[in-house]
Amino acid sequence: MSYITYPHFGPMTLLFKSIFQEMEVPEERIINPHTPNKRTLDIGSKHSPEWMCTPFKLSLGSLIECIDRGANHVFQIGGIGTCRASCYGPVQRVITEELGYKVKYTNIDYHKPMDMLRDLQSVSNNFNTWQALGALRKIWVKNHSLDLVEHLINFYRGVELEKGETDRVAKEVHNKLFSIHRVKEIKEYHKLIPKMFEDQVQIDEYADPLKIGIIGEIYVVLEPMLHLNLYRRLNDLGVICRNTVSLKKFTDLPAKLNPFVKEYYKIYREKARPYMQQYAGGDGQESLGATILLREMGWDGMVHVWPFSCMPELSAQTIIPSISEDYGMPVLPLIVDEQTGEAGFQTRLEAFIDMLKIKRESERNGQPVEKISWDTFNYD
């Protein structure tokens, strides 16, 4: 009897959970990771190599916790990658083996969608390829909606009049989203989501908030434990923000197959080409491109979060000052690891925002404040 588990990955954990649900794996055989805490990170960093990147440590910690709860079949990334991300599976296998656990690893190579499908099929309730594809389809549709909800939260929470209103609506939407199982219904509901937020959350239209984009390594950008609730902190300071990376990069199969659709990350990479000619692993090139793109759309600043010792983001970080200079776009680099303290984080964010405000005042020359709404903020 195999008990399936998978590492924690920010809000996307819900998504992985529903993959196995759709594959009709019995409920008791899926062991879902808890929201990670300090202890998870401690367990992870105790058993990982010292110089390994922080996402490795956190995911190892959450895996070990799950294995302790009885899991014996792990889904993790593997295959041939560019940076260290693709050896998470193999290295974690060696580490858990040494700790004395008998665990089977299924390493998923996200470069090969068909193999990914076959791996998932092998744990499903005797699904044929077509059924498995149907189940996966629900996932990427849901991923689309989840991304939209995240963007909406980060917008409305910054300018809401009554604190906590956005979170309430978001929770409602999440619950509803994961109770629907038909693709058609999800798609219909997807169209209603912005309207729900608009109706239920009252915003200060003339609040004149700063607009900040978040770039960086995908795991850190999506995981609140590592970025220390960066979005909420920014929102509390009266800033609206938006993350520029998404799991869609890996899961959006229709966009990959359709030659007429240009995926978001390809747009970023094209923008970054004059500065970094070739893809150098992770999300480095996208970080550069997003900085340029958002500047051209009139955003105020960027926050670049990445884990300590991440190789691609380090390359990006080295080039970012020249982009900053050429386009006049302020970028705040924040490097996180298992020892990052909250106070220092907060201080740096506050200082950054104060400086952005001063910069905006000097650039504006007394022009009137624009009225803000979701439509002016959204750029998809």
Add this chain to the structure above:
Amino acid sequence: MSKRFDNHKLKRRKKRVGFPRGLLYYYFKDMWETFFVKLGAEVILSSPTNKITKERGVLETLDDECYSTKLYHGHVLDLADKDLDYLFVPRFASRKKREVGCPKFVALADILKYTKKDLPPIIGPYYSTSREKHGFWRLTKIIFEIGFKFTKNPLRIIRAAILSLRAHRRAQDELIISEETLKKWERSEILLNDAPINDNGEEVLKVALVGHNYVLNDDYASLGVRQKLQKLGVDLVTSQQMPRNLIERQLLRLSMIDFGLEISEPEKLPLKELEKYLVGRNDYLYFEFEHEIVGTAMHYLENQKIDGILMLVNFICGPVSVSMEYAKHFAKKIQAETPLAILTLDAHTGDAGFQTRLEAFCDILRMKKNKGFVPEVIEKESDILLKNWS
């Protein structure tokens, strides 16, 4: 008259191409040098790593950058005022289907372009077989694109390319030894590197020196580890010299259940039978330059024919963090008798401290060799045998 002479001189002046002496240069130097020289260019090398290179490099880069990259920046600055026409910094990603270099190599040319002013134009061809499925045609394109910068004669370019590939192969053949030679070395019949100096009559130790090419061959960066070991009476084999089939066998072990220890020669099994022992798909160490590091360490941990293994890594090298982990776990798994020491190098490593550590390592190896065991106190206190003691 003199003016005409000057013009003549200018026309005949060869184009100057600069190679920073760091990172990939140590892997492909014969290939690159032959290619550019045969094209009619003059190859300018940066001066060997020294204190000024290090200091300039450290100032120039971010703190989290790896030590070798810091030195590389220093080398580039060293070349900047040498009146160059081009700087050669390839964007090398991989050369085999299932192998990848370091992601930093790809972005290096762009980083140099945007962090340094007044650099000559960079020649930075991109080659990646694993990601972009580049192959023969891409290589041809790169060769001609570079070649036409120096000469208009396509035949000359083709000749240069063939000669350079041949030079690379010859250099590799000279460097890599065969399995028989290695066995002879293990029996102390021949020497592979400089003769050890044992003037105080101590027994000669056999040690495998494991690390990246650009660490071991750079005398300044490795703090002259080869000479130091030579003086301590150590007979060396480096990881670059190891026979490739031994390394591949150990790599196969990495993706087998329990390292496939019961099978002595896993690479000779038929594919179908081998699949039974493999852990699963997508379980493979794909960093190309780590192969020889992991392979050599694992080989000597397993066959126990030499006295010790010394692994030199530079600080915050990403891929090495993975291979170190593999080597440590393999050692623990098979309860290895051969001591493995991992020494970390960075910009602040002092010469005296390094010397002391090497001496301590050699002392322990001698103790083990002469008495057959290491006193328990030392084993407990020093933590040397398996753990990172830097």
